[in-house]
Amino acid sequence: MTIPKAYVPTHPELFVVEFQPGNFASRLVSLKSFEAKETIARISRFTRTPHAAYHTVQCGSALGDNIELHSDLVYVNHSCEPNVAFDLSSKDTSQWHVRALKQVKAGDPLTFFYPSTEWKMAQPFDCLCGSKTCLGRIEGAFILSAEELSSRGFVNPWIWTQLERKANKPRVE
Numbered sequence: 001m002t003i004p005k006a007y008v009p010t011h012p013e014l015f016v017v018e019f020q021p022g023n024f025a026s027r028l029v030s031l032k033s034f035e036a037k038e039t040i041a042r043i044s045r046f047t048r049t050p051h052a053a054y055h056t057v058q059c060g061s062a063l064g065d066n067i068e069l070h071s072d073l074v075y076v077n078h079s080c081e082p083n084v085a086f087d088l089s090s091k092d093t094s095q096w097h098v099r100a101l102k103q104v105k106a107g108d109p110l111t112f113f114y115p116s117t118e119w120k121m122a123q124p125f126d127c128l129c130g131s132k133t134c135l136g137r138i139e140g141a142f143i144l145s146a147e148e149l150s151s152r153g154f155v156n157p158w159i160w161t162q163l164e165r166k167a168n169k170p171r172v173e
């Protein structure tokens with residue numbers, strides 16, 4: 001994504017967006033260090049949308065439970081070994097936040113595990129995270145096992161609910 005014409009940084013004290021030419025190659029880099037479990041930012045600038053897209057984040061298990069981020073947080077890429085969690089588990093949306101899963105140093109790109117929010121992604125992609133436990137194609141949680149999910153630090157509750165539903169669904173022969 002190239003720099004959008006009207007771009008204004010939303011968290012200039014916390015992050016910088018490194019815009020890269022080419023398809024979806026931009027990323028969000030931390031300007032500060034954070035300890036594991038520390039809250040990095042509230043997820044506060046968003047609107048609900050019924051339409052899932054590559055830039056939306058799922059926030060529940062009902063059809064249309066998606067939010068559109070109107071902040072630099074939209075540039076957080078996926079990693080199979082993420083350093084932050086997008087925690088939208090509270091019923092109180094003012095509690096939704098991004099939290100460090102491990103130590104984050106100034107200069108580190110921020111990454112979260114997309115299947116921790118997304119059951120079935122609108123736009124799957126081949127992961128370039130380069131981690132040892134990289135899953136390859138990222139399509140959402142629906143094709144992953146409980147083991148593959150639970151080793152990523154944090155997964156939102158609706159993903160566990162949807163996984164349970166899938167496991168209890170009678171198979172159609």
Ligand SMILES: C[S@@+](CC[C@H](N)C(=O)[O-])C[C@H]1O[C@@H](n2cnc3c(N)ncnc32)[C@H](O)[C@@H]1O
Nearest residue numbers: 001024025026054055075077078125127128129
């Ligand atoms: C919400 S955007 C994140 C910001 C994006 N990098 C950009 O330049 O706009 C999500 C898209 O970024 C790309 N992306 C994110 N993480 C990736 C990864 N680990 N490997 C390859 N592409 C990734 C995918 O195209 C994905 O659909």
